[in-house]
Every structure is written in structure tokens, then in C-alpha cells.
Amino acid sequence: MNLALKNTDMLARLPQVRGGYREQADLADVSWFRVGGCADILFSPADEADLQIFLANCPEEIPVTVLGACSNTLVRDGGVPGVVIKLGRPFGDIIIGSDGQVDAGAAVPDLMLSKQVANAELSGLEFFRGIPGTVGGALRMNAGAYGNDTATVLSHAYAYDRNGKRHEIQAHEMGFDYRHCALPQDLIFTAARFQTVPGDKQKILAQMEEISASREDTQPIKTRTGGSTFKNPGGADPEGLKAWKLIDAAGCRGLTQGDAQISELHCNFLINHGNASAADLETLGEVVRQRVKDHSGVTLQWEIKRIGREAM
Incomplete structure (x- = not known):
């Protein structure tokens, strides 16, 4: 899809629905990190039938992304192309x-x-x-x-x-x-x-x-953060490798990138201290991944879902 396509042109191609379309909806407002760009178009279905009509008639070439509570999602600074669906009260x-x-x-x-x-x-x-x-x-x-x-x-x-x-x-x-x-x-x-x-x-x-x-007691839940940043390499096994231990051993506890920081309380959490960008948070996460790999040989996998475009 041509990213230069104007929202008005995209709207004209979308099906008529009973729910609402909103152009250039700021996703930082709903992100737990309080970062990220806008959705080209945000769609809030009126009910299940409305969602079905939209999906059955939305042009295939228009990207569709679903956003939940945005508690474990990092929205990149360039926003999300196409239509973002956010399910609400219905x-x-x-x-x-x-x-x-x-x-x-x-x-x-x-x-x-x-x-x-x-x-x-x-x-x-x-x-x-x-x-x-x-x-x-x-x-x-x-x-x-x-x-x-x-x-x-x-x-x-x-x-x-x-x-x-x-x-x-x-x-x-x-x-x-x-x-x-x-x-x-x-x-x-x-x-x-x-x-x-x-x-x-x-x-x-x-x-x-x-x-x-x-x-x-153990997580920085009163800050601008998401859920666990990386998956535990040992999976659900209580005796398996833990991401936070690998991060700590690699010397990354408290590490910063701009206003982004690896939590001192639980180092598998990223924190936005107020003015971090999504790029700051993602860059810091990648620095941690590299340091952990260099220290232990383990490549951490992101648990936080990263969506959207990087800022131009």
C-alpha cells in the first residue's frame, strides 16, 4: 500500500459501518507507555455484526491491525498504517x-x-x-x-x-x-x-x-511501562532461564536511553520516565538483547508486541 495515500482517499474506500471511524487518532493516549504515533484510521465497531461487515468489505490491500489494552504493545513513533480496530464496550x-x-x-x-x-x-x-x-x-x-x-x-x-x-x-x-x-x-x-x-x-x-x-512489590506498575519486555528463554519451566536474571547478569539493570530506562526494581521491564520516544524504548531493548547475547550467548525474544512505522 502507498503510504502517501491520503486518509480521505482511504476513508472513501472503506465500507459504511454503524461504529465510528476516526482519522489520525493518537495512539499514545491509549498506550501504557504513553508513546507512539497515530493510527491512519481508528475503527470502533458498534457490535459484532458491524465488525463482520467491515471485515467482509474492507479492501484487501488496506492493512488492518487490532489493538487491545495496549498494555504489552509498543506503538512506533511513525504511527500505524491503514485501519486500527479497537474493540470497546460492545x-x-x-x-x-x-x-x-x-x-x-x-x-x-x-x-x-x-x-x-x-x-x-x-x-x-x-x-x-x-x-x-x-x-x-x-x-x-x-x-x-x-x-x-x-x-x-x-x-x-x-x-x-x-x-x-x-x-x-x-x-x-x-x-x-x-x-x-x-x-x-x-x-x-x-x-x-x-x-x-x-x-x-x-x-x-x-x-x-x-x-x-x-x-x-516486584514490578514497576505505577510507572509508564508495559508487561514483561522479553520472553523467558526457559519458557514456563520454573527452573528454566529467566530473562530478568540474564539482563541483570549482563549489567543492564538501570540502563538508560534518553528518558527510557530498564527498571531498577524488575529489569525485564522498560520504563518511560516521561519524555521517551518509542524509538528510545525499542533501541534500549535492542541494546539489552545484544548485551545479553554477548554475555551469555542467549538471544532474548521480545514479548512486547511492536507495531507501526518508524518516524520519518
């Missing part, structure tokens, strides 16, 4: 069944999901209390924390492909691995069903409180 319902099945829209915050399930005296989703994202993001990266992950509690998910076809995907078809889902990137998750079991409400809430306290 995709934020939670329905708790009598059989322990819990349906949640892709836009439901993981924290809210864990709380509502706990209040219903159901167990299994406590770990979502420690994940700063949404259900859609959890599906896309098999999000996990504190010894559990999405793969272990998912029954099935619903998604639309680039042609507007709806799919029901069973958990075993997701291709889950450590922080990974093998499904095509152009699939857009809209909802999921989780399986829970009855539990003692007070014990569930106590476990969630422990998770919350642990996060606050």
Missing part, C-alpha cells in the same frame, strides 16, 4: 453460567474477569489478576502468570478472519505454547469461554490479593 460482556462456564468478550480486562468470577465463587481464573491486559490479548499470546496460563482454562474462542467469516476454535486448536498462539495473525478474537470450578470465595480473593501484592 465486546465487554461477562456471562457466568450455572455449570462453571464463563463467557467473556475480547475487550474485558483480565482484572475485571478475575474479580467477577471470584465474586461468583468460582476458581481457576485467579491468575488473571496479575495480567494487565484484556481477554483478546490473553488469547493472542497465551498470557499467563503465577504458574498458570490461558491455555489451561480456555474451552474455546470465537474469532473473525479477514474476510468476515466467524470461527469457533477449540482450545486444542489454538496452537498454544509459552506466550504463543499459532493461529494466523489476521484472526480477530471477539470472545472466549473459560471453564472454572466451584471454590471458596474468601480463599479465592485471598489468593488474588497475594498476586496483587506480589506485583506491586
Whole structure:
């Protein structure tokens, strides 16, 4: 696609929808890092049918990107080409069944999901209390924390492909691995069903409180940051290699690039101290990767998703 294409020309080629299109939408406003450029066009579907109409009729050559809570995403300074889809309230319902099945829209915050399930005296989703994202993001990266992950509690998910076809995907078809889902990137998750079991409400809430306290004690959650920057080379194995240990051993704790810094509290977190650019954060991450490789021979893989264009 020609990046010089004017937004007005692009808008004229997009299908009529009931939701809203917004030109040059500032994505730094929604990014947890508070950095990044604009979306050429931001689309907020009115509901699932509206999303389906858009996908079925959007010209194939126009790029489409889905953005969740933007808690584990770095939007580059040049912005995101084409259309960015951000699912909102119409995709934020939670329905708790009598059989322990819990349906949640892709836009439901993981924290809210864990709380509502706990209040219903159901167990299994406590770990979502420690994940700063949404259900859609959890599906896309098999999000996990504190010894559990999405793969272990998912029954099935619903998604639309680039042609507007709806799919029901069973958990075993997701291709889950450590922080990974093998499904095509152009699939857009809209909802999921989780399986829970009855539990003692007070014990569930106590476990969630422990998770919350642990996060606050060990992660820089009150700063402009994202989730874990790099995947653990040892995967989910509690005895495996940890990214933060490799970063620390390479002497990168507290390392800076402009107003970007490797957290002193938890060195697998990038921090924007106020005036960092996305380029500062990404450059610092690459410096860390090189230093870790030089020190230990291990090449760290980004866990944070980086999207968009570099600034011109």
C-alpha cells in the first residue's frame, strides 16, 4: 500500500459501518507507555455484526491491525498504517453460567474477569489478576502468570478472519505454547469461554490479593511501562532461564536511553520516565538483547508486541 495515500482517499474506500471511524487518532493516549504515533484510521465497531461487515468489505490491500489494552504493545513513533480496530464496550460482556462456564468478550480486562468470577465463587481464573491486559490479548499470546496460563482454562474462542467469516476454535486448536498462539495473525478474537470450578470465595480473593501484592512489590506498575519486555528463554519451566536474571547478569539493570530506562526494581521491564520516544524504548531493548547475547550467548525474544512505522 502507498503510504502517501491520503486518509480521505482511504476513508472513501472503506465500507459504511454503524461504529465510528476516526482519522489520525493518537495512539499514545491509549498506550501504557504513553508513546507512539497515530493510527491512519481508528475503527470502533458498534457490535459484532458491524465488525463482520467491515471485515467482509474492507479492501484487501488496506492493512488492518487490532489493538487491545495496549498494555504489552509498543506503538512506533511513525504511527500505524491503514485501519486500527479497537474493540470497546460492545465486546465487554461477562456471562457466568450455572455449570462453571464463563463467557467473556475480547475487550474485558483480565482484572475485571478475575474479580467477577471470584465474586461468583468460582476458581481457576485467579491468575488473571496479575495480567494487565484484556481477554483478546490473553488469547493472542497465551498470557499467563503465577504458574498458570490461558491455555489451561480456555474451552474455546470465537474469532473473525479477514474476510468476515466467524470461527469457533477449540482450545486444542489454538496452537498454544509459552506466550504463543499459532493461529494466523489476521484472526480477530471477539470472545472466549473459560471453564472454572466451584471454590471458596474468601480463599479465592485471598489468593488474588497475594498476586496483587506480589506485583506491586516486584514490578514497576505505577510507572509508564508495559508487561514483561522479553520472553523467558526457559519458557514456563520454573527452573528454566529467566530473562530478568540474564539482563541483570549482563549489567543492564538501570540502563538508560534518553528518558527510557530498564527498571531498577524488575529489569525485564522498560520504563518511560516521561519524555521517551518509542524509538528510545525499542533501541534500549535492542541494546539489552545484544548485551545479553554477548554475555551469555542467549538471544532474548521480545514479548512486547511492536507495531507501526518508524518516524520519518
